[in-house]
Amino acid sequence: MIKLVGVEKTLGGQAVLRGVDLEIPVGKLTTIIGKSGEGKSVLLKHMIGLFQPDRGEVWVDQVEISRLRGRALNEIRKRFAMLFQGAALFDSLTVFENVAFPLREKLGLAEGDVGRRVHEKLEQVGLHGMGHKYPAELSGGMRKRAGLARALVMEPEIILFDEPTTGLDPLMAKTIHDLIVDMHKTFGFTAVMVSHEIPKIFDISDWVAMLKDGKIAAMAPSEEFQRITDPEIAEFISVGGTVTLSPGARRR
Amino acid sequence: MTQVIAKLGRTTLFLLREMGRMLLFLGATIAWLSRPPFRPVQILKQLHFIGFKSSFVVVLTAAFTGMVLGLQGYYSLRKFGAEAALGSAVALSMIRELGPVLASLMVTARAGSAMTAEIGIMRITEQIDALDTMAINPLQYLISPKFVAALLGVPLLVAIFDVVGIYGGYLVGVELLGVSAGSYWSSIESAVEWKDVYGGILKSFSFGIIISWICCYKGYYTRMSAEGLGTATTEAVVLTSVLILIWDYFLTSVLL
Numbered sequence: 064m065i066k067l068v069g070v071e072k073t074l075g076g077q078a079v080l081r082g083v084d085l086e087i088p089v090g091k092l093t094t095i096i097g098k099s100g101e102g103k104s105v106l107l108k109h110m111i112g113l114f115q116p117d118r119g120e121v122w123v124d125q126v127e128i129s130r131l132r133g134r135a136l137n138e139i140r141k142r143f144a145m146l147f148q149g150a151a152l153f154d155s156l157t158v159f160e161n162v163a164f165p166l167r168e169k170l171g172l173a174e175g176d177v178g179r180r181v182h183e184k185l186e187q188v189g190l191h192g193m194g195h196k197y198p199a200e201l202s203g204g205m206r207k208r209a210g211l212a213r214a215l216v217m218e219p220e221i222i223l224f225d226e227p228t229t230g231l232d233p234l235m236a237k238t239i240h241d242l243i244v245d246m247h248k249t250f251g252f253t254a255v256m257v258s259h260e261i262p263k264i265f266d267i268s269d270w271v272a273m274l275k276d277g278k279i280a281a282m283a284p285s286e287e288f289q290r291i292t293d294p295e296i297a298e299f300i301s302v303g304g305t306v307t308l309s310p311g312a313r314r315r
Numbered sequence: 316m317t318q319v320i321a322k323l324g325r326t327t328l329f330l331l332r333e334m335g336r337m338l339l340f341l342g343a344t345i346a347w348l349s350r351p352p353f354r355p356v357q358i359l360k361q362l363h364f365i366g367f368k369s370s371f372v373v374v375l376t377a378a379f380t381g382m383v384l385g386l387q388g389y390y391s392l393r394k395f396g397a398e399a400a401l402g403s404a405v406a407l408s409m410i411r412e413l414g415p416v417l418a419s420l421m422v423t424a425r426a427g428s429a430m431t432a433e434i435g436i437m438r439i440t441e442q443i444d445a446l447d448t449m450a451i452n453p454l455q456y457l458i459s460p461k462f463v464a465a466l467l468g469v470p471l472l473v474a475i476f477d478v479v480g481i482y483g484g485y486l487v488g489v490e491l492l493g494v495s496a497g498s499y500w501s502s503i504e505s506a507v508e509w510k511d512v513y514g515g516i517l518k519s520f521s522f523g524i525i526i527s528w529i530c531c532y533k534g535y536y537t538r539m540s541a542e543g544l545g546t547a548t549t550e551a552v553v554l555t556s557v558l559i560l561i562w563d564y565f566l567t568s569v570l571l
């Protein structure tokens with residue numbers, strides 16, 4: 064279980080998170096929605112200790128991780144995998160080596176197992192035969208899928224997905240959603256996903272939470288969330304999250 | 316007036332904090348060096364990058380430095396009828412000063428800036444964060460191999476610089492201006508002492524540390540923008556070069 068209590072974070076003079084209280088249920092797929100620039104990526108990074116809150120607490124099971132460092136933090140991080148919004152593939156490694164990286168470095172698997180698992184994952188994300196390419200030779204969507212393969216290949220307890228389908232064509236987006244759902248069913252990991260894919264996320268998520276003005280404006284099981292009557296939330300989910308992007312709020 | 320003082324205070328504080336951070340970075344990198352897993356393949360890759368890829372520009376600079384020393388030395392020494400000492404003049408300036416300093420400055424420009432840019436891009440594109448999430452220490456994985464490679468690579472390049480430079484002086488002094496080959500080499504043999512060579516090696520090692528330290532540091536703390544990357548690279552090259560020259564003066568005054 065991941066639990067955030069009163070998390071506040073100011074970045075570059077701007078109060079991004081202003082008291083986030085959020086509890087991520089174990090073994091469920093929870094999706095966080097919200098406007099662009101609202102702080103969803105920042106929120107996700109708090110869960111894995113990439114950001115420390117200015118105030119508040121971040122709990123992973125019985126451990127408060129926001130003050131942890133070094134080995135203690137690494138022990139927690141070993142239970143996680145994360146797909147970054149920009150994929151964050153290692154430029155100097157091929158796609159195969161990227162996906163193999165956590166298996167070799169983190170799990171220390173034998174080379175035979177590494178090869179088998181990497182090829183299996185690359186096939187599942189539709190990158191069969193692309194293993195020898197370098198990230199610079201891939202399209203944005205292909206990089207995203209390679210990053211997804213790298214996150215899924217570890218089969219960890221908790222996976223954080225930052226916009227797994229942004230930049231993919233509708234068919235590929237469906238493939239990726241199906242893959243995440245399948246993997247989730249098979250391995251039962253706790254998934255936290257940031258996504259703009261409204262209404263699609265309501266079909267695949269167990270829970271949906273909305274970040275608004277630096278706080279969790281609402282969190283409910285998927286079907287219930289769609290019946291929320293609060294006008295701003297209702298508007299956001301009815302227009303699909305894309306129209307309400309404020310122009311000044313683009314990512315850096 | 317109070318504004319000036321306040322600004323001065325702020326700048327001093329900023330510089331002190333920056334220096335503290337730099338020293339911590341160096342300390343942590345050295346601490347991580349001694350812990351397994353050691354990465355010989357990474358170190359070789361970096362050595363190839365720093366050493367091999369800088370070797371062309373180092374050889375080129377060395378040849379022309381040696382040649383111009385031969386030229387200048389010849390005309391200066393001729394005034395005293397001491398052309399025979401040309402070899403020792405070239406060799407001593409090469410081994411004691413110009414080899415270590417110029418080779419290191421070339422490595423800074425060629426490999427140091429590239430190191431800053433590489434690490435800076437990894438910072439901006441969250442690759443360093445990705446390492447963190449995989450519970451892999453970025454200092455150990457990324458910085459340590461570069462550190463070791465610079466420590467080994469720079470002295471090797473300096474050695475090449477010295478040899479090529481001395482041959483450059485030979486080319487101009489002996490082949491072009493007619494100093495006798497025998498006196499060129501024998502003056503080197505009699506003038507250069509082991510102390511000079513050790514001094515040169517010590518300098519090269521310390522310059523290697525300065526290059527990897529500053530260039531990696533600047534890349535590691537690149538601010539999150541494209542301009543940030545440009546600034547980091549420029550600052551890295553300038554600061555490294557200045558530190559090399561200052562440290563060179565300091566070492567020379569201690570060694571002499």
Ligand SMILES: Nc1ncnc2c1ncn2[C@@H]1O[C@H](COP(=O)(O)OP(=O)(O)OP(=O)(O)O)[C@@H](O)[C@H]1O
Binds near residue numbers: 100
């Ligand atoms: N490292 C950082 N330094 C300074 N400011 C940051 C940093 N990371 C994010 N921010 C700021 O925090 C705010 C929230 O950013 P974040 O990336 O979390 O938005 P988001 O909700 O993920 O948006 P999107 O849907 O476009 O990805 C933005 O205003 C951004 O400029």
Ligand SMILES: [Mg+2]
Binds near residue numbers: 104105148225
């Ligand atoms: Mg984001």
